[in-house]
Amino acid sequence: MNAMEREAAKVVHALRERGFPAFFVGGYVRDKWLGRPVKDVDIATAAAPEVVMDTFSKTVPTGLQHGTVTVLSGGFSYEVTTFRKETGYSDYRRPDQVEFVGALEEDLQRRDFTMNAMAAGPDGEWIDPFGGRRDLEQGRLRCVGEPAIRFQEDALRMMRCVRFAAEYSLQIESGTWQALLEHRHLLKHVAMERVGAELARIMDGADPYRGLGLLYEAKLPLHWAESGPIPHQAWGEAVAQLASADFQLLSDAEQRTLLWLLAAGLRPDATAQWSRALRYSNTVQKRMRAALLVHARLADGLASRQRWVEAVLDNGREAALRWLALARTFQNSSRVLQAIGLSSEQCEAYIHHAEKWLAQMEATQASELKLDGSDLVAIGRTLGRKPGPWISHVQQWLLLQCAMGEVQNDPDALRYAAQMYMRELADKE
Ligand code: ATP
Ligand code: MG
Structure with missing residues (x-):
């Protein structure tokens, strides 16, 4: 037991001393039994929320209506929830009513999977009315009670089912799997924030693949x-x-998502739709799109310095490096390279040269050029040109020359190059 668990034991004892049954529940009990590292300890008790608040000196009423x-306590925080029963899930996601109850078993019964419906006490007690330990021993994920009803009550449980099966390498028990297939259409009632959060946890977890x-097999994304x-x-x-x-x-998780989107052949312009649907943050959306554009x-086409330099100029060095890291990771896997549509020649060329090319880029954006717009206006005047859209065109050209190492990022060199280029343009006109 670590300090957080010892302190949790004190919280449980304090409630019991006042005459209220109290236990560790949920993910903590599951992970403890599996010998996995534990993050937090959730506690359930027969004591009403007011009694809990009265028992401890420092409390926060985080979700009083749910108990x-x-x-x-002791520098840690614990969610203490009153035993409850839930009824009337008319929106396929949340119960219409919760009712506080006196018995632990009733509270465990509302929980989703047998492995999540166990309780333990600080003195070694184990309460496992639905066979959670046996299921875990046999590598099985199973709903508490009638799976069809459990998925109808809360359709998000289908996403949780996939997440837990992947995270804990469990086989989904056949009745649970059948019910999931039969009720997948209900997933449309679940807010995309929640679906996205589950998918993010799958991507971040032990076995995203x-x-x-499983999502594919169950056709959940279609729903x-x-x-x-x-x-x-x-x-x-x-x-x-x-x-x-x-x-x-x-x-x-972001690199994993990138691999996934590339293998699924998602085009850069479609990423916005994907990441909006799954409620990724704007920053993540931008990063992902930039990497796909790279x-x-x-x-x-063939690997070339110009392609690389343009990819950096258009999408930023971070996106380019993110892509390079991916290419490096899979350089020896022709299977993955094929899946993402990259030839081994391209991969090898960029791996060997891209970093050097990047280091040699004296400027990666126009603002870094040692010649600014007003300098170009002045050059234009000497050539009899009025300011116009040509300025940014010339600026982009200079930037590319600089980034390619063709022209030094130095005012005189840039001025000379700009004059030559503008004369060339004028000849063409
Ligand atoms: P993790 O925190 O690793 O996701 P967890 O089991 O602690 O796993 P939480 O979402 O934190 O999952 O929920 C805590 C407990 O509450 C679960 O173990 C489960 O008993 C119960 N629970 C959570 N969500 C649901 C749900 N949608 N339906 C039924 N029970 C649930
Ligand atoms: Mg938890």
Whole structure:
């Protein structure tokens, strides 16, 4: 037991001393039994929220209507929830009523899966009325009670089902799986924020590939309120071409998502729709789109310094490096390269040269040029040109020359190059 758990035990004892049954519940009990690291300890008790607030000196009424009080104790915080029963899920997501009850078993019964419906006490007590431990031992994920009813009550449980199966390498018990298939259409009632949050946790978890595969098998994405732009078939092809181990090579969820979107052949302009549907933050949306644009440019045609430099200028160095990291990770996997439409020649060329090319870029945006717009206006005047749209055109050209190492980022060199280029333009006109 660590300090957080010892303090949790004190909270449970304090409630019991006042005569109210109290237990550890939920994910803590599951993870403890599995010997996994535990993040937080949730506590359930027969004591009403007011009693909980009266028992501890520091509390926050975080969700009184659901019976949840946060207790601050010894530098830790614990959600203490009154045993409750839930009824009337008319929106397929949340109960219409919650009713506080006196018995732990009734509280455990409202929980989604058997492994999440166990309770434990600080003195070694175990309460497991639905066989959660046996299911875990046999590698099985199973609903508490009648699966069809449980998914009808709360359709988000279907996404949770996939997430837990992937995270804990569990087989979904056949009755639970059948019910999930029969009720998948109800997922459309669930807010995309929640669906997106589950998908994000799948991507961040132990085996995103398995989660993505289960989503495909169950056709759940077809039933999201906004299903996003990855067609079912493309989703299946990406699953067929990738493997669990590919995702394991990438530590962050964003890189994993990038791999996934590339394998599914999602075009950069469609990412916006995908990431909006799944409620990614604006920053993440932008980053993802930029990386896909880098890919679109580099995977299309022979590898060249100019392509690389243009990818950096248009999408930023961060996106280019993000892409490069991905290419480096999969340089020896012809299967993944094929899945994302990158030839091994392209991959190899960029891996060997791109960093050097990047280091040699003396400017990555127009503002870094040692010659600004007013300098160009002055040059234009000497050539008898009035200010106009040509200024930004010349500026972009100078930037490319500089970034390619053709022209030094130095006022005289830039001025000379600009004059030559503008004369050339004038000749063409
Ligand atoms: P993790 O925190 O790793 O996702 P967890 O099991 O703690 O796992 P939470 O979402 O924190 O999951 O919920 C805590 C507990 O509340 C669960 O273990 C489960 O007993 C119950 N629970 C949560 N969401 C639902 C739901 N949608 N339907 C039924 N029970 C639920
Ligand atoms: Mg939890």
